[in-house]
Amino acid sequence: MEAGRRLSCSTQILGDVVIDVPSSSQVHKQVVRKEAEAHDVALDPVVRLHFVEVQEPNMHDPSGDLRRLEDALEFEWRLTDLGCDVLVLQQLQSALRRGQWKVTVAVHAGRQIVAVWPGFREHVYGLAVDVGSTTIAAHLCHLATGEVVASAGVMNPQIRFGEDLMSRVSYVMMNPGGEKELTVAVRAALNDLVLSVAQQTGIAQQDILEATFVGNPIMHHLLLGINPVELGGAPFALATDGAITLWAVEIDLAIHRNARIYVLPCIAGHVGADTAGVLLAERPDLSDKMSLLVDVGTNAEIVLGNNQRLLACSSPTGPAFEGAQISCGQRAAPGAIERVRIDPQSLEPRFKVIGSDLWSDDPGFAAATAGSGVTGVCGSGIIEVMAEMYLSGIIRHDGTIDGDLAQRNPRIQSDGRTFSYQLIGAVGGRPALKIMQNDVRAIQLGKAALYAGVRLLMEKLGVDKVDRIRLAGAFGSHIDVKYAMVLGMIPDCALDQVSSAGNAAGTGARIALLDQSSRAEIETLVRRVEKIETAVEPRFQEFFVEAMAIPHLTEPFTRLREVVALPQRLPAKSEGVGRGRRPSHRAARPA
């Protein structure tokens, strides 16, 4: 057994322990939901291969091999004023002679020779990496074609130091030098990813000559070996908000020894290189439409604007949208409920779990989910069940669970002072899955924070509507946006203008990998973004309080009409809910 490992079945606990379940021993693999999104990317990679035939040396022209290589590169490829890494110098003479004076060289940014191989070579790879707090995802791209040839994701092993970012920063504050452990952990995971994508593709790790990174500010700092404690408290000063180019070896990344790393710029202390990636993928600055970009995690990063102005802020939504701090919540993994429908008349639920295409009332559902069982509710499931509870009248406008309905269906149960809604009763040794009043409150707090952030930016920009909404990240990919609207997480917008941006941060990393001109563009763009700090804006608190309630369904909101127009989603009965005219969430805004 590896050092530090114990078999839980044969270990006696004698005192306080910290138990770390290694991901390799997990029966149900975490679903790392970060696919490479289809996205048109201009192909102009920073690393290019050039095949050249080099003049042999002779006694009458005693120039160095490098100079004759440079002459060939200038003559055949118009490359001038090149630098050359020392490692290349160490390999150059052997490569030229083994290749009979024909070699392929890799040139970085048209300026630096970073690799040399004997003979002709056409394959060179780059890695685009999204370092999330929870998961790390990498896409291996063929730099000459832009094709994604392999993808891999792992859990961020820093989780053992704290589930969320702030507990990791707390760990560092309480354990001086602890930032080094966090840095070592994330870099080790990155090397696992490198190994994984290389093995998938059958290439050597040294065939990867470039990597790009996005991540939130704390991940950004820890990746680079920068202590993140300054990001743990006001004024949340970043070490740097600029883009960074460095050597792969400087972050211990086991790819080609001369590979360079490009880390996208951060925007502000809470708005990181991941948001820069989203910006690069979405480019709201290229349109006159007012775009809202939202990346929901423990914090929501929000960008609003168009080709005139761009504003960004971060809003403390808390971990509820990720299924944390929810009594029956769990991460997205097989067995987690992700889709919910509640019959507004019977108040009976049906649901789907990750890992099966069947609804719970379909024949064969039990057999299909026998492996994992139904274990909890993931982030998108939480949003659906809560919205469905609201649409079926189980939850009131103010978020309280309506105990009067206990008469209609025993799933509405009293817990003493409050009520809960039971999705599944206790079966065998498994406890019941219930939505508790506190769970609803946690979601209310999160969605109010998100909405308040959006409202703050809208007010700063002087707009009262947005033209399009793009939801980035895993959460944005998996929630049904209609439900987000029902709950008032996001502002009104034509439903066909609301869509998932997928893993836009990762897409941004991929664009920076494949199109070198995009690097200057994003560096310029993030400087143009106006940073709003929600913590020092009194209006944010006002908006937050106002946004706690769930919008009334009686308003002639686009979203409501579209939601009710979907017969499968809202049976006719629901049209009757709250028929009277009441002030909507929006109308509640102070004049």
Add this chain to the structure above:
Amino acid sequence: MEAGRRLSCSTQILGDVVIDVPSSSQVHKQVVRKEAEAHDVALDPVVRLHFVEVQEPNMHDPSGDLRRLEDALEFEWRLTDLGCDVLVLQQLQSALRRGQWKVTVAVHAGRQIVAVWPGFREHVYGLAVDVGSTTIAAHLCHLATGEVVASAGVMNPQIRFGEDLMSRVSYVMMNPGGEKELTVAVRAALNDLVLSVAQQTGIAQQDILEATFVGNPIMHHLLLGINPVELGGAPFALATDGAITLWAVEIDLAIHRNARIYVLPCIAGHVGADTAGVLLAERPDLSDKMSLLVDVGTNAEIVLGNNQRLLACSSPTGPAFEGAQISCGQRAAPGAIERVRIDPQSLEPRFKVIGSDLWSDDPGFAAATAGSGVTGVCGSGIIEVMAEMYLSGIIRHDGTIDGDLAQRNPRIQSDGRTFSYQLIGAVGGRPALKIMQNDVRAIQLGKAALYAGVRLLMEKLGVDKVDRIRLAGAFGSHIDVKYAMVLGMIPDCALDQVSSAGNAAGTGARIALLDQSSRAEIETLVRRVEKIETAVEPRFQEFFVEAMAIPHLTEPFTRLREVVALPQRLPAKSEGVGRGRRPSHRAARPA
């Protein structure tokens, strides 16, 4: 005892062994004769310190600490578009807060922030290193004042792999991968030097932020971890002839982790960065005088030219000038004869040894040299004794020792077919010190090669005289140039225009360290140098054969008149030697 060490007094040799006497156990320390020469150097170091006060961060202006540092550097020092090393980013936030927002940063080449310290700091150091085949010398300079604050020299530990360059290349050819051992050895010695100069000065190794290097092509390649085998045979192709800037960590140099290294350019396969250093120290291209620069070692590097043209070649002088392959020869060390006078009438010698100011016929000489004894003859001593033998008639024009003189003085002894001249008879257990006929031949071969190289360049340039001669290197520093002229090592020149350039290569390294603009200048200059390969020039062989003889003293040469004008050096009697008119060395040149 350290690993691999044995006490010779208690070790039995059971088979073939390679014995390496560690320099630390040597009773008589090697004299590493590479002092820093006084030399006017324009002071414009590539690394400069800048003290700045940085704006504190605040919630309303959430920029990174680096950006505010850059703003301060631009405002106070007009530095723009700076890059920043990752190590600095890792230390920046702590430095700013510990320094209460006042820090000192080191900026490299006005472009890259390479170090940061809290508060005010004024000391920053650089190291100029001359990596010779035999010795390695380093000068530590204060970069703000240009002052040499410490110097240190060590033997090049690669000597255990071969005394001269070609035997080291042979070692690599016969032991694949052996170049790594040679690289490790020289880098370890460099770190010993770093430690030594740091301790002398009382600074930390991390206070050294820049280093410059010169060395012959093989030392240059081995320092950089480049296999030197291509330099061991035609066409003697360098990996690169360009200047190289790299990180100190890339050559494992234990100075500041962000320190950069600048290696001066090589000129050709036999004419290295050491000659580039000599060029930079001497700048023959700035004068219309025809200058001859000669750096004598196992090869002599020769540069000839002025502000119109510059030619360079290397000539295979062999190791005789360094005291090797001479029966009584030895390296420059206490006990080695370095000055010799022979009375032309009695043919009796007197001499001085390294480590004592007394001549051998001075009272107290025996007591003064009792410690070391008189152990051999060093390179400059060989030249003197041979020239004095010629001036006193012991050696004839063709280099043979005149056996007829055995009648006049028993020091001229027959060795069977040839004769020898005994400097010291056998005393106690020590053998006699004699100049053998073969020793004279070895010096003749060496001086003929040197002279032939010079003549080749003179012919290429179409000149038949030079205006000034500068002798670089340890040999050039210690020989009496008059004797070199007597032997015909160097061409005719007014004696006051012949001088030692000292360790000009090391001076060049120091100039490159202290004056960054000199780097572009030397890079441009070496490209202008016309490289002559003696091995493919038939005229070189002709000149070589012609130059074997020792020039007649009857010619009205400047050097002869000046030599005889010195009463102490040449007694009146010598004027009589070879009074008849005979063709001189120069007159022997084919029309």
